[in-house]
Amino acid sequence: MWEKDININEVREIRSRTLVYFGVGAIAKIADICKDLKARGINKVLVMTGRGAYKKTGAWDHVTKAFEATGMQYVHYDQVTPNPNTHHVNDAVKMAHDFGAQAVIAIGGGSAIDAGKSAAILLKYPGKTAEDLYTFQFTPTEAAPIIAINLTHGTGSEANRFAVVSIEEKNFKPAIAYDCIYPLYSIDDPALMTGLAENQTRYVSIDAVNHVVEAATTKVASPYAIDLAISVVKLVAEYLPVALKDPKNLEARYFLAYAALAAGIAFDNGMLHYTHALEHPLSGVNPNLTHGLGLAMLLPAVLKNIYPARPATLADVLAPIVPGLKGCGCEAEKVAEGVEKWLFSVGSTHKLLDEGFKAEDVDKLVELAFNTPSLDGLLGLAPTDATKEAVRAIYTESLKPCHK
Incomplete structure (x- = not known):
């Protein structure tokens, strides 16, 4: 019954290890997030998405406007699939390294966010691959800052330290959990989720x-x-x-x-x-x-x-x-x-x-x-x-x- 006392159109801050902007209209907070990234000296970001939802939901319009307003430069990897694999992560990381990306903005459900978290680790470990990460060949203690714009109501990856990426050649779908991949900021805007099939x-x-x-x-x-x-x-x-x-x-x-x-x-x-x-x-x-x-x-x-x-x-x-x-x-x-x-x-x-x-x-x-x-x-x-x-x-x- 308590739900009836909640104004869903008021954006609230929900704090765990991640600051989550939650509520209808929360996507507008991406403008403030980009300003904060700039204040931290971050001028270039890797954006990771699937192939369409980031646009269909309207999230992309808000993100690109925030980029323009702050002068944020970006490179965009848009090939993440519902069960992301190590090739997606490796390809995105190569783009990011070539571009000089300093942070990762993931837009999508758990798949895009998990792939983005994985890429954020590898940005700090240029000699390593996603296969190394998901076969536990090293233990990361740092990652590039991660911003998660969540488009589904399922995984909770926007506020935890987990990520899952498949190694298709081995039929492996391992999970990792590291403190360094808590997103810095996340956005949960229910208005972006009304188009879910x-x-x-x-x-x-x-x-x-x-x-x-x-x-x-x-x-x-x-x-x-x-x-x-x-x-x-x-x-x-x-x-x-x-x-x-x-x-x-x-x-x-x-x-x-x-x-x-x-x-x-x-x-x-x-x-x-x-x-x-x-x-x-x-x-x-x-x-x-x-x-x-x-x-x-x-x-x-x-x-x-x-x-x-x-x-x-x-x-x-x-x-x-x-x-x-x-x-x-x-x-x-x-x-x-x-x-x-x-x-x-x-x-x-x-x-x-x-x-x-x-x-x-x-x-x-x-x-x-x-x-x-x-x-x-x-x-x-x-x-x-x-x-x-x-x-x-x-x-x-x-x-x-x-x-x-």
Whole structure:
């Protein structure tokens, strides 16, 4: 109910390790950000985007006006894909080095922001490549300043220290986490998100739900992560159906954007485990797979595994989508089916079989979950014993058709 007291047209400052300008109209803050960059002696920037959203949303008009007003020079890499790979990062870094870029402005969803964070590190390490970075050949302690203009309500990358980039040749999709890649400034403007397609709206919001389900149940989960998780699931449950029905509804976009931001901060504190560790092999093998869909297909089976280990926490977190839980480990099957029913209600009806995965793929996926750099660390944070048998069981369960 508290949402009714919020004026969504007032831009607020939300401070974590990043200063986030949040609210309808927040994109106008790019003018102040560019002035601050100039005051810091930064005159040239690398802009990283996908191929169209940065223009279609109207963000680019604001950014270029701010560049003109401040005399900021830029070079633009516009080839980032939904699952960015090391080639994108390396190509952008070469452009940036040749140009003399001193900072990175990433405009897009998590893919553009993660690729931008990666490029920002490599600007400070000219002898290194994205492959070096994502196979942990060195440990960065500095990066060029990062500005994130977020165009989706899913990843939370605009306010945390994580980035994900694929090494396609190895089917690896590793994650990095370094303090040096917290963005200096970020912008979350719900007005830039009203053009998200129905599937994007659906799956970026499901991504946020997965972030907090995991963050609230890792071995290092804090009260802060759990409290954020409770709020995030409530907001997504309430506002995702509204946004799917009325994509231009700014109130719905506002609270979904806030939920995603809170979820990003939650897993910055509580970390992640099974669902992300097992999804990365899926989109590592199939780069065309939508990350949020991959998570959705795995979530019920993951909950069946972990609910007995964290029943009280998950009963509170999942209450808006599976009402009536008592926090008893014997409810695991009910929880898995209840979450699957909710996913179905918001239009996420696919399982792994529907996306071309087969039973004979499971062994490869299991090996990737344990051999992809960084994913073993996530599995080690799971609240249950993440053996190969447990991981195999989750993948196998996720092949089955939905309960409709």
